[in-house]
Structures are given as structure tokens and as C-alpha cells.
Amino acid sequence: MxxxxxxxxxxxxxxxxxxxxxxxxxxxxxxxxxxxxxxxxxxxxxxxxxxxxxxxxxxxxxxxxxxxxxxxxxxxxxxxxxxxxxxxxxxxxxxxxxxxxxxxxANTVDTAAQQEGRRPVKVISINIEHLFLGDAVLQAFLERENPDVVVMQEVLWGLQKLRWERLGLPAGGAGKNGFPAHLKIGELGGLVVYSRFPVLKEDSRVIQGELPSGSTVYYDADRELLALTLDTGAKPLHLVAIHPDSPRSESRWKNKRRYFDEVDRLVRSLQTENSGNILAIGDWNSAPWSARFQQTLEENGLSTAYPGGFPQTTRFFFHYRLHWILGAPVDQFAVSGGVQVTDVSLGPHIGSDHLPLIVELALEDVQQPAADPDPQSPADPETGESVD
Structure with missing residues (x-):
């Protein structure tokens, strides 16, 4: 060589x-x-x-x-x-x-011990991804958890109603199978809230969004924001149901930020009333590490907490078994200073691509929920009250 x-x-x-x-x-x-x-x-x-x-x-x-x-x-x-x-x-x-x-x-609080003799308010948020509300797995989960309030996203209420009618049952099933008795539906039918507590006030808003190029007929850029004032027996609880656009493109990301701007305005208006506590919950389509999400918490004096103390996957891709690898924590909640968080956890896989977010709150002198309406009497889908 x-x-x-x-x-x-x-x-x-x-x-x-x-x-x-x-x-x-x-x-x-x-x-x-x-x-x-x-x-x-x-x-x-x-x-x-x-x-x-x-x-x-x-x-x-x-x-x-x-x-x-x-x-x-x-x-x-x-x-x-x-x-x-x-x-x-x-x-x-x-x-x-x-x-x-x-x-x-940042803007995170530790869970507090539940005071003996006081019943916590259990709130469950689920993005059901168009899952039928009469699904047996979903109903079994709600019956087991027995929540006081259920906040659902991506419901498609018009199609849900048609399915209930085909089964010959009252639309929504309020007051039965784990669903609380009072039912409220957002203006676009995407947000639905069930509550054991009477609804004192309702504010439903539609935030118009920009249509991205090449969008299908199925996609709707407009998003709704639903705020309910609930009579808990103590201070009223202002419940804000959240579901902005998913930021999969730049135009949809801008839609999400406009939605957050409207959330800020709504929360500030509720704080101006100084008449109750605030819980904003739902699919925020935002990670807790997003600066815009933290901005909403900080500027409005809100705080949050996470299951096990650290953000965990609530929205998974492809398959539930891969949720630790292919997923993101997008389902969040935020509370005002007068609300104590006693527990935060995630529910099981129920057929959606989101896991249920379960939050328990300590509110003083919460009244016990009234008995469910007569199971033989249909429930009004708009009010959740029994009708003869």
C-alpha cells in the first residue's frame, strides 16, 4: 500500500x-x-x-x-x-x-384537604368527539362518578337530538344514567352542560373565526363560549365552558387567540360583578406551557392544578395505549381565588380521543343536590326540568 x-x-x-x-x-x-x-x-x-x-x-x-x-x-x-x-x-x-x-x-396551586362534613363539588369535563350521549360506556362512567356538573365539548347537539328521537327517548337524557338534571346547550350545539344545581343566569357567545384555505364543509371556524351562573347554596359559581379552535394551521391558531381574548373579556365582566366564584373548564386546545394560556390565568387572577401535580395527557393520537408517547395535555381548568381545589384526576378511556378531566372543588355550605326528576317524566332538553 x-x-x-x-x-x-x-x-x-x-x-x-x-x-x-x-x-x-x-x-x-x-x-x-x-x-x-x-x-x-x-x-x-x-x-x-x-x-x-x-x-x-x-x-x-x-x-x-x-x-x-x-x-x-x-x-x-x-x-x-x-x-x-x-x-x-x-x-x-x-x-x-x-x-x-x-x-x-406558575399560577398553580396545591390541592387542599377536604373539610370534614362538607361535600365537594365534582365537575367532569369531557371532549366526547361526537360520541353518542346514550353510549353505555359513557353512561356507566357518569353513574359511577356521580358528578354535580358535566361539561361536554364537540357534542353536535343537532345530531345527538336526532339519535335520541330515533330511540324514542327524551333528548339528552337529563336526570338519568348519571347525567345531572339541568341541561344547557350552547348556541352552536357544540358545548353542553349538565348541572345538579339550578341555573341562575346564562350567557352564550359565538366567536367568529377565519376559514382556512381548503377547509371542508364539515369544518366550522366559529366557536361558542358558554357561561352559566349556578346556585350552589353558597356564593354563586360562574361556570365558563371552554373550547377554542385547534391551532393546526396559522389561521386556526389566530382563531384560538381571538377566542382567548373573548374569554378574558368574559372573565373580567364576571369579576366586576363580584358576586361569586369562577370555574373555567374544558378543552382549551392549549398546553399549560403555552404563554397565551398562562397569560389568561395571570391577568385574571386564576389558578389551576394538575393530576398528580404534573400535566398529563388528556388528548391522545392513534391509540389510547400510546397516550404517554403520542398525546398532549389540552384539557384544563382554572379557578378564581375563592375556590379551593381538593382533587384533580383523569378518568378512563371512554371511547373518545380525550380522557375525562375530573375536578373536585371546596365551596362553603353547598346544598345537597335535589332528587332526580321522575324517571317516567321526560326532561325538557333546554332547561333539564321535568315536564308532564
Whole structure:
């Protein structure tokens, strides 16, 4: 051989391990940069949407940094470059972890112990993804949980009503099968609230949205916002049902931000009345690490809490078994300062692509729910009251 290197050749396995370590460092740096985008540029569509995947970015970044740390024990042709790359990746990962932890704790309260002898108010929020309200799994879940209030999104009330009529049953099933007796429906039929407590006041708003190019007839850019004042026996509870547009395109992301602006105006108007407590709950289509979500909490003096103390998947993709990997925490709630959160948990898979969010609240002197209406008497779908 005319040209022979004096450097001994490394075994193939060591070379492959070195390549894996280089890829780990590069990957950790890349995913950390994607995650940091949501903090550095929250007013841009793509950057803000990175907040949905911070848990995945953190897991991938940690794996990459650990793989890179193994590479520190190997000899590399560009040793100084490798150590610099790993150090930058590690710093980026630490920065992302720190910012994520800080935003998780921002505007977050610890759950309080339920006072003995006082019944908590249990509220369940479910994006049912057009699941029929008469579904046996859904009804069995509600019967088992026995909630005081149920807030549902993506109901398609017009089609639900047709299905009930075909079965020859009162639309909505209020007062039966775990559904509380009082029924209220949003103006567009997407938001539906069942309540054991009488409804003192109702405010239904429609926020007009921009139609993205190429949208189908099925897609509706308009979204509704439903606010109900409930008579709990203590201070009235202002319940705000939330469901903005999903930010899958820039135009839909702008629709979501307009919706949040309207939520802010509504909450401020309720606070001006100074006549009760506030609970805003539903599918926010926003991760808790989104700057816009935190802005709504901070500017309106609202706080939240998470199941187990950390945001968990409520909306999953493809299959429930993959929800820890392919999913995002988008179902949230927020309460005003006068409300104590005693428990937050997630329900089981009920057939939707969202898991139920279960929140228990401590309100003083809550009256016991009235008995369900006569099961032989149909319920009015607009008021939930029994009619002869």
C-alpha cells in the first residue's frame, strides 16, 4: 500500500457507538431548541405549538444527553468539537427543563384537604368527539362518578337530538344514567352542560373565526363560549365552558387567540360583578406551557392544578395505549381565588380521543343536590326540568 495510516483502526462496534453518541448530542440540541422556541417566540404559530410537545422534547433531550455522556468516555477524531457539542446540548436541555418546570408551577396551586362534613363539588369535563350521549360506556362512567356538573365539548347537539328521537327517548337524557338534571346547550350545539344545581343566569357567545384555505364543509371556524351562573347554596359559581379552535394551521391558531381574548373579556365582566366564584373548564386546545394560556390565568387572577401535580395527557393520537408517547395535555381548568381545589384526576378511556378531566372543588355550605326528576317524566332538553 502506498498510503498507510499510522493510526490504528477502531473496532466497528466502537465506531458505531461513537456515531450513536454524536447523533445523541445533535438530537438533544435539536429537540431542546424546538422546545425553547415556545418560550422565545410565543407570538408565532409554529413556535407556540411547540409547547404541546415539551414532555416529548424533554424525554428525547434527556436520552440524547445520556448517550452523549457515554461518548465522553470514547476517543473521537474531533474530541474538542464533540465535548463542546455535548456541553451545548446539555445546557440547552437544562434550560428547557428549568423553563418547563417554572411554567408548570406558575399560577398553580396545591390541592387542599377536604373539610370534614362538607361535600365537594365534582365537575367532569369531557371532549366526547361526537360520541353518542346514550353510549353505555359513557353512561356507566357518569353513574359511577356521580358528578354535580358535566361539561361536554364537540357534542353536535343537532345530531345527538336526532339519535335520541330515533330511540324514542327524551333528548339528552337529563336526570338519568348519571347525567345531572339541568341541561344547557350552547348556541352552536357544540358545548353542553349538565348541572345538579339550578341555573341562575346564562350567557352564550359565538366567536367568529377565519376559514382556512381548503377547509371542508364539515369544518366550522366559529366557536361558542358558554357561561352559566349556578346556585350552589353558597356564593354563586360562574361556570365558563371552554373550547377554542385547534391551532393546526396559522389561521386556526389566530382563531384560538381571538377566542382567548373573548374569554378574558368574559372573565373580567364576571369579576366586576363580584358576586361569586369562577370555574373555567374544558378543552382549551392549549398546553399549560403555552404563554397565551398562562397569560389568561395571570391577568385574571386564576389558578389551576394538575393530576398528580404534573400535566398529563388528556388528548391522545392513534391509540389510547400510546397516550404517554403520542398525546398532549389540552384539557384544563382554572379557578378564581375563592375556590379551593381538593382533587384533580383523569378518568378512563371512554371511547373518545380525550380522557375525562375530573375536578373536585371546596365551596362553603353547598346544598345537597335535589332528587332526580321522575324517571317516567321526560326532561325538557333546554332547561333539564321535568315536564308532564
Amino acid at each position: 502506498l498510503f498507510r495510516s499510522s493510526r490504528p483502526r477502531r473496532p466497528l462496534l466502537v465506531s458505531l457507538l461513537s456515531l450513536v453518541c454524536w447523533c445523541g448530542c445533535l438530537g438533544a440540541l435539536a429537540v431542546s431548541a424546538f422546545g425553547l422556541m415556545s418560550f422565545a417566540a410565543p407570538d408565532y404559530w409554529v413556535a407556540d405549538n411547540m409547547s404541546f410537545f415539551l414532555r416529548q422534547f424533554l424525554a428525547a433531550g434527556l436520552a440524547g444527553c445520556l448517550a452523549g455522556a457515554v461518548g465522553l468516555l470514547l476517543r473521537h477524531r474531533f474530541a474538542m468539537l464533540y465535548r463542546t457539542l455535548w456541553f451545548c446540548a446539555f445546557l440547552a436541555f437544562l434550560g428547557l427543563a428549568g423553563l418547563t418546570a417554572a411554567r408548570t408551577m
